[in-house]
Amino acid sequence: MAKTSPIQFIQQVRAETRKVTWPTRKETMVTTAMVFxxxxxxxxxxxxxxxxIQFGIGLILQIG
Incomplete structure (x- = not known):
């Protein structure tokens, strides 16, 4: 496994976060509503x- 310096690591992290597509406010609200x-x-x-199930068990216990 290749060793990465802390500076290289931070640069790689920043490069990856630039690739992220963040949801819009509307998308977040719609998704939240769907979850609810x-x-x-x-x-x-x-x-x-x-x-x-409670009704069925009640019937079974009343029989006995």
């Missing part, structure tokens, strides 16, 4: 599944 929507849908889904 997906979290909400996951919450609803798991709540529904939990209620169905």
């Amino acid at each position: 929507v997906m979290v909400f849908l996951a919450c609803v889904f798991f709540f529904a599944v939990d209620q169905i």
Whole structure:
């Protein structure tokens, strides 16, 4: 593995960060909104599944 001096390392890091394409404010807001929507849908889904399983177990325990 080649040794890199600290100055070369910093130069390489700066060169790489220039290549990064940062998201716009609008892209960030849309992505954040989509994350919140997906979290909400996951919450609803798991709540529904939990209620169905709870109902099924309740039926099974009432039989015995």
